[in-house]
Amino acid sequence: MDNIPMDSEELMEESLDKIYEWLDEKKYFQARDELLKFNSVDIAEMLEEICEEKDIDMTIILFRLLHKDISVEVFAELSSDTQVNIINAITDKELDYIVSELDFDDKIDVLEELPANIVSQILENTPKNERKLINTFLNYPDTCAGSLMTPDYISLNKNWTVQRALEHIKEEGMDAETVYTCYVKDSGRKLIGIVSLSTLVISDNDTKIKDIMVTDYVFENVYDDQEDVSEDFKKYGFLAMPVVDNEHRLVGIITVDDILDVMEEEATEDIERMNGVIDWENSDKGYLDMSVWQHAINRLPWLLILMIAYIFTGMIITSFEGRLSQIICLVAYMPMLMGTGGNTGSQAATLIIRGLATNEVDTSDVLKVLWKEFRIGILVGSVLSVVNFGRVCLLDGNSPAIALTVCTAMLLIVVFAKILGSMVPLIVKKMNLDPALIANPAISSVSDMVALTIYFAMASVFLHL
């Protein structure tokens, strides 16, 4: 089956092996030709691999040997570290060419990640009017619609015919990702309608744009949060959406391919927050690119806040110390009761936080959630209690009174933790904060305190301490 294309991953690995050999023999042109069999995304990935396996100098040589037009596309896909290395190694003329040929949104992406001195070096060589536009775009907050958009879109006049519009598109010859929806503005640059390329293609040539344009389109404001923008993309399934300013003037468009990255970023942020990691810098930097200091600063706050919680846990234990030393075997069950409370609370919190993020759960559902988690708590708690009764009596050989203490505490702790874990995110959301901010560690430590209190209370009841 020789005419069946291989999976691109396998192909890339085969080619990389060949390239490494050629690089060792300094056969750079052969290595370059092997690279050119791939598309720009794959070439960028392979250059990064080569940089890791060999060194940055070889990568730069290969990059400079690429054809001019493809080098621009490859450049846009490289990591910012490699971009900086390349910028430092190439001539100003080469840099000028790359920067001038980059799509506007790629240019913004590249500039956002580069160090300030290199950004100003690049901006110096940019025409004045474009420099102004770039600066405007760079100034939108990192997480708003403005930072995602591109000004490269097709504008049509509402009085044009379909034929005129198609000729206009042919002249502009845009990138595929931005051409599929065209925008109709009035004389004041206000957006009045949108037309999809597919509508143009299937309409008669003499139809007027104003008769086929959609006027109840969905749009975003330039300062809308990127999370809301991605919600709208998910809800409506659009390929692109217009972004307007407060006067409803069209300033740019957002295409769905950028939303895929936003969704990944937002999921990462939620996951990190839920597990007690705060990304203060809101950076796109990967795990390995962040310094040890930055990692420590992102992780310490919750650990320090929880220290305060542990002071209370300590106080609860200290107040029971005297009685605890009488039946010291009770200590052996503390980790289990606290741990189970924490885990079961995190489970509930996780499901509610995620349900809120995906709009499956709403703050108005609080009673439904409460009733559901109460019953789940009874069910799960009962199973765990029965299992533990066996363990405490048979395996550990302790008295039934101790087993009763442990198992009643277990049931109550599980029910309490389920309710705590499910209610806290709903309350936080009701206060218009991100529910993921109340990390699972926080839920665990509150449930720790309550777990100990319940445990000692049960011990007082059943063991008459």
Added chain:
Amino acid sequence: MDNIPMDSEELMEESLDKIYEWLDEKKYFQARDELLKFNSVDIAEMLEEICEEKDIDMTIILFRLLHKDISVEVFAELSSDTQVNIINAITDKELDYIVSELDFDDKIDVLEELPANIVSQILENTPKNERKLINTFLNYPDTCAGSLMTPDYISLNKNWTVQRALEHIKEEGMDAETVYTCYVKDSGRKLIGIVSLSTLVISDNDTKIKDIMVTDYVFENVYDDQEDVSEDFKKYGFLAMPVVDNEHRLVGIITVDDILDVMEEEATEDIERMNGVIDWENSDKGYLDMSVWQHAINRLPWLLILMIAYIFTGMIITSFEGRLSQIICLVAYMPMLMGTGGNTGSQAATLIIRGLATNEVDTSDVLKVLWKEFRIGILVGSVLSVVNFGRVCLLDGNSPAIALTVCTAMLLIVVFAKILGSMVPLIVKKMNLDPALIANPAISSVSDMVALTIYFAMASVFLHL
């Protein structure tokens, strides 16, 4: 600023208030007309709201009053519960119309969620050849490329001119989402190239398709995992991708709007797994739609597995019981040391699991990660130790020897937990399993055991127990 469209959320709420009033006065047609001001996605959302606020009967009345063509689009967007209610309430003729007019991929989506008896009722009324195709599509495993694709795509002949191709597209008049990439097949239905609509529009009318088609396109196999498919969409930024069978015959295409849902599902799955919830049924059901039993079954396994771990924690404590009762105040610091170990381990595990999912970290980076987490552990552990030295001596008024025990244990536990939390996901990944499956609760309980062992060892050293 009367000509500025309002945000659709606000508009919807205003309209819903009006609709509720009309429904109370039984003015159904006025309510219907108010609904028709919106697009089908919004109408579906409003119908769901009405169903919650009023009742399902009113919702069904409103749905049946919608115009035929829009009712199909609205139906596709409704929740499966509402769909079932509507199917049970409408006539066979109405149902036939809706089912026959649904886009193929929407039809598959609807059928996948409906109860089996209703599916067979619908399939009875479907033409035989379409029924066969539907059954094939319904049989693809839930998480593979085949379950995401639609057979509605445009095929072109490589010998056609651009003009002929555009006329063909005009005749077919497809949905926007599937028309933007056209596919070229040979006589054996094998895929030989793709052409984007934008290329067609900007090319000269007499150009041959074979001269502009792209032959090094990226494709998916029908059994590829949906996670890999969404990786490719993210990597290449495509709007659609072809899906082929093992003989490289084109069987369908996947469009990017379906990938947005996949990404959300995959993120939810990862988040749930990391927090010890296993979705056995792999269901798309929301939190509220799942039964108490199902919730309990998803949450119990990890809680029960951890019970075994707690037997060991219990044994460690029991073996130290005699010495512990001599210095009972050591018990007060146990929750803090175990808790901090668990939290700091989860932080590391979270970052590595997420890094692996987004391809920022690779299993070959194991030494880099180890060295990084070791240093982070030393830094974070030192800060926490210093803070605790103050607490144990000054706040609790315990002896410096006890403070030394607690703080040395703290430092060692944090370093150990960081290494444990970062290495386990890499090892699990190396074994070709999903790193998220080793949930954070598991990491916490292993770190609990080690924390206690370290703590008691330090107590033996510094307090001569």
